Amino acid sequence: MQQAPVKVIVLGGGTAGWMSATALAKLLPGIVEVELIESAEVGIVGVGEATLPHIRAFVERLGIDEADFMRATQATFKLGIDFRDFGRIGDSYIHPFGTFGQPLAGVPFHHYWLQMRAAGMARDLGDYSVAVAAARASRFALPHGSESILSSSYGYAYQFDAALFGPYLRTVALGLGVKRTEANVVGHRRNPETGDVEALFLASGEERHADLFIDCSGFRSLLLGDALGESWEDWSHWLPCDRAAALPCLSASPTLEPYTRATAMPAGWRWRIPLQHRVGNGYVYASAFLDDDAACRAIVAATENTPLADPRILRFKAGRRRHSWVHNVVGVGLASGFLEPLESTSIYLAQMAITQLIELFPVAGITQADRTSFNRLVDMEYDRIRDFLILHYHATTRDDSPFWDHVRTMQVPDTLAAKLELWRATGRVAHYSEGLFLEQSWIAVYLGQGIVPHAWDARAALPTRDNLAQAMSTIEREVGAQVSGMLDHGAFLHAQTERLGSVG
Amino acid sequence: MxxxxxxxxxxxxxxxxxxxxQVGLTAAIVLRRSYPRSDVVLIAAPLDPAALADTAITSWPSSLGFHDSFGFDEAGLILRAGASHRLATRFADWCGAGRDWVLAYGAAPNPAMRVRCGDDGPGDSALQRLNASLDAAGPQTVVQALAASGRFAMPVDNPESPLSDIDYALRWNGPAYRSRLASLARHMGVRHVTAGLSELAYAGDGSLTAVTCEDGSTIVAEWWLDCSGPAARLRAAASEPEFESWADMLPVDRLLVDDGKASPALSLEDRVLACENGWAWQVFGRDAAHASFGYASELTSDAAAAASFKRACGASAVGKIVLRPGRLRAAWAGNVIAIADAAASFEPLHGLNLHLAHRQLGLLLELLPARDIDPRERDEYNRRAALLADGVRDWIAAHYCSPVPRPGAFWHHAGTQRRSxxxxxxxxxxxxxxxxxxxxxxxxxxxGWAAVLAGIGAGxxxxxxxxxxxxxQRIVQQAALAGRCRAALALARPYPEWLSARLANPQ
Structure with missing residues (x-):
């Protein structure tokens, strides 16, 4: 009746590795036996200092206390991303974790907003969004589902120190019985009949066997890429940024912003992520358009305060493995694919893969159907996020550098071209209910980057201008009232000492 | 532009x-509400008995929300259209004699509530007893418990209350339902032309510009809804539309219907009784118990089907309907949008034909065309309308996918058809x-998917x-569920009693 547990080896002790090990051990007790192999000699990329709201469900499911987790990772709250200079130099908009306005008579709010904008009577779109207005005011409150429509019209994520997240999970995982082995993997053996990976060879001469291997070895993709030879689908022609120069500094801002800032640069963009104890900065650039030294100089020059270290160069490549689950190897994180950090999707992609793996977990042997279901979903997520990221570069009038000339004029994927056409002609967003970025996100970026439709829903012209103006100003006032009832983000955090990490 | x-x-x-x-009436009402300053002209067409969305006397629970959205109130249906509530449909003998399963609305049973002993569960005897009692007694959701005991209560918003788990569908008297729609349409200012179509006029680009009716009136419109049933008269008049047949995916292509004179019944449960060569579906209305019999013409003669129908529920077949399962490849072509049976035709279990029509109209309102049609909007509509239609087809087909099907040629045929x-x-x-x-x-x-797949024994x-x-934790959850079911039963009343109180006091 009780079967022997499925033996799982997680290869790699970075963020994806410890996320995988912790989730499997926590959610499948008695079903799995997890061993994580990590090498002290291999550094971790530490992807993502900024996250998406989905991480909250993940942390909660692992039974982790939010305050404890925030304290350990020096986390702040995040309501969205402020994109500057993307559509045009001088422009700024926030892509919020929340909605804009409310539908009226079944017609989405943005059609009415477009109508009033054409009449010169609309305020900035963000004034109708609690998440945007709160972010701009650097205020924060936890959303409440039950109080009103507006108080539940937004979500939040965290900005945290990624280098602290993995070790934090490691402590949790070890407490759940995950076995940690520090070793260098020097080879592997495959079953000559099935092609499955049977064993890993450690430098010490030992072997490690498992039923299922989770490849979290980062870009090296030791199992999925090297051992099984799964090919790589390269997307760098659409997403040419392939390096980042990262540089932490102390904050020079009197306020603690509950949002990440992404500022477009001549050969890419730079991030600014305020944490409790410091500010993360980095210049994400395309090496075809900028050399490393110039990137480092640029990020040093752009940094608001004394750097805490020298710039560190990270290298990456946009794309994904053709399949993420092959034989008995599942790639999670960078081993399976990478999309640049513009919308903070890295940790989400690892989380999504882990969640799907657990749902489809092969308790009585892996079937091709398990792999197919898993791969279909991973492909869908990657493809849709890819289109959304490309939009940020392509929807621009910038012609001030060869990089922006390239992304502005490149041919985008057909899937994105069709979405853009529909939007431009009708103000409608191609509808999907599965995947990461849904209608409100597309509206934020389209309108934020100046892609204004030529035409929109005829029903937006039905109310009289006065009635519409009144309805819109009611929403804007209510948003304002909601935000003025919130605390300053820094004050909110400091009032909750259980969420505060140590200083310095 | x-x-x-x-x-x-x-x-x-x-x-x-x-x-x-009822489909055309509903369409005209929702269009008129969306465009109150536009003319909406409703043109009569003879009612095709195979237009199953038009003859439906029931639908899926979400149709009630759709009704609400255009001010078609449920109280009126209960008071004046003989509506009654359904919590569940019993599929009797579906996987063999005595092997019933019940599709109850609302949340599907939590699989965690049922642990098959000797499979993946631990050998805990208390747990085994609980499982045994659950398996034997059946109800694994509040709605199942209510349906099984014939008790009813209206759902409430508060998730703490067991009554918040309730979801239900209505069945009604067909003519009364239509007449309420017709008066709402009149009230909304829909222009109703009762003379039928006689001539259609097209522009150079192939779009339909005007129709002339038998009374000589001519209607000029920018775009059209074809709610004329499976004949899709507007679409077919232009050119034979591309049709995707589902004949190899859904088994039923003939329906017998009874005279609608069987005694009415008050029941929270309708019934689909599996017979050797098809199924008999009984909808227990307050006006009558309505029955129909679905079968496959290549396997069963009309006479044999009629005999089975009689045996199954004592019904006499008074009408035969020929179904041609399938859908138009593109529901919207040019400036004509096919809705309901004009767009997709399939066997009527659960009243899904009308449900699909409501979903199509909801989609149309989402992507509502302006005066000029934008081809990209049309493409998006067609993409999503195809998902809707195929979704209905697949879910109905799933009913026939039992790993251990009922004996009989019909069930063998149904269980071995092509699957998407x-x-x-x-x-x-x-x-x-x-x-x-x-x-x-x-x-x-x-x-709904989980209920059917578990019901047929596919997992x-x-x-x-x-x-x-x-x-x-399982024991705790099971005890909590049992408590929730008991609390719901205590709050609910026997359905006849509940309904009389409701009719006596509409508020």
């Missing part, structure tokens, strides 16, 4: 709706891992997540 300055698109001057059954990739995927994932895949624009949600398979659950 792109020369114009940016702006809201112009509203249509006039929209024509052809077919004045989506259906195969759902069967595989539920069978192997107890999981329902996500479907975009699904007309029936995950709970749930071994889920690592469930197997890993702490047995003590």
């Amino acid at each position: 792109s020369d114009n300055p940016p702006g809201a698109r112009a509203a249509p001057t006039c929209i024509g709706v052809v077919g004045d059954g 990739d989506a259906l195969s995927g759902a069967l595989q994932q539920f069978g192997a891992r107890g999981r329902i895949p996500h479907f975009e624009d699904a007309p029936v949600g995950q709970d 749930p398979g071994r889920s690592a997540l469930l197997a890993a659950r702490d047995p003590a």
Whole structure:
């Protein structure tokens, strides 16, 4: 009746590795036996200092206390991303974790907003969004589902120190019985009949066997890429940024912003992520358009305060493995694919893969159907996020550098071209209910980057201008009232000492 | 159009709706509400008995929300259209004699509530007893418990209350339902032309510009809804539309209907009785118990079907309907949008024909065309309308996919028909891992899928997540569920009593 547990080896002790090990051990007790192999000699990329709201469900499911987790990772709250200079130099908009306005008579709010904008009577779109207005005011409150429509019209994520997240999970995982082995993997053996990976060879001469291997070895993709030879689908022609120069500094801002800032640069963009104890900065650039030294100089020059270290160069490549689950190897994180950090999707992609793996977990042997279901979903997520990221570069009038000339004029994927056409002609967003970025996100970026439709829903012209103006100003006032009832983000955090990490 | 300055698109001057059954009436009402300053002209067409959305006397629970959205109130249906409530449909003898299963609305049973002993559960005797009692007694959701005991209460918003689990559908008297729609349409200012179509006029680009009716009146409209039933008269008049046949995927292509004179019954449960060569579906209305019999013409003669129908529920067949299962490849072509049976035709279980029509109209309102039709909007509509129609087809087909089908040629035929990739995927994932895949624009949600797949015995398979659950926690959850069911039963009243009180005091 009780079967022997499925033996799982997680290869790699970075963020994806410890996320995988912790989730499997926590959610499948008695079903799995997890061993994580990590090498002290291999550094971790530490992807993502900024996250998406989905991480909250993940942390909660692992039974982790939010305050404890925030304290350990020096986390702040995040309501969205402020994109500057993307559509045009001088422009700024926030892509919020929340909605804009409310539908009226079944017609989405943005059609009415477009109508009033054409009449010169609309305020900035963000004034109708609690998440945007709160972010701009650097205020924060936890959303409440039950109080009103507006108080539940937004979500939040965290900005945290990624280098602290993995070790934090490691402590949790070890407490759940995950076995940690520090070793260098020097080879592997495959079953000559099935092609499955049977064993890993450690430098010490030992072997490690498992039923299922989770490849979290980062870009090296030791199992999925090297051992099984799964090919790589390269997307760098659409997403040419392939390096980042990262540089932490102390904050020079009197306020603690509950949002990440992404500022477009001549050969890419730079991030600014305020944490409790410091500010993360980095210049994400395309090496075809900028050399490393110039990137480092640029990020040093752009940094608001004394750097805490020298710039560190990270290298990456946009794309994904053709399949993420092959034989008995599942790639999670960078081993399976990478999309640049513009919308903070890295940790989400690892989380999504882990969640799907657990749902489809092969308790009585892996079937091709398990792999197919898993791969279909991973492909869908990657493809849709890819289109959304490309939009940020392509929807621009910038012609001030060869990089922006390239992304502005490149041919985008057909899937994105069709979405853009529909939007431009009708103000409608191609509808999907599965995947990461849904209608409100597309509206934020389209309108934020100046892609204004030529035409929109005829029903937006039905109310009289006065009635519409009144309805819109009611929403804007209510948003304002909601935000003025919130605390300053820094004050909110400091009032909750259980969420505060140590200083310095 | 792109020369114009940016702006809201112009509203249509006039929209024509052809077919004045309950689908056409509903369409005209919702269009008129959306465009109160546009003319909406409803043009009569003879009611085709095979227009199953037009003859439906019931639908899926979500149709009630759709009714609400256009001010078609439920109280009026109960007071004046003989409506009654359904919580569940029993599929009797579906997988063999005595092997019933029940589709109850609302959340599907939590698979964690049921642990098959000797499979993946621990050998805890208290747990085994609980499982045995659950398996024997049946109710694993509040709605199942209510349906089984014939008690009813209206759902409430508060999730703490067991009554918040309740979801229900209505069945009603057909003529009364239509007449209420007709008076609402009149009240809304829909222009109703009762003379039928006689001539259609087309522009050079192939779009339909005007129709002339038998009374000589001519209606000019920018775009049209074809609600004329399976004949799709507007669409077919232009050119033979491309039709995707489902004959190799859905078994029923003939329906017998009874005279609608069987004694009425008050029941929270309708019944589909599996017979050797098809099924008999009984809808227990307050006006009458309505029965129909579905079968496959290549396997069963009309006479044999009529005999089975008689045996199954004592009904005399007074009408035969020929179904041609399938859908138009593109529901919207040019400036004509096919709705309901004009767009997709399939066997009527659960009243899904009308449900699909409501979902199509909901989609149309989402992508509502302006005066000029934008081809990209049309493409998006067609993409999503195809998902809706295929979703209905796959879910109905799933009813026939029992791993141990009932004996009989019909059931063998039905169980070995072609399955779409989506259906195969759902069967595989539920069978192997107890999981329902996500479907975009699904007309029936995950709970409906889980209920059917579990009902026919196609799972749930071994889920690592469930197997890993702490047995003590399971016992706690099972006890909580049992308590919730008991509390709901105590709050609810026997349905006849509840209904009389409701009729006596409509508030």
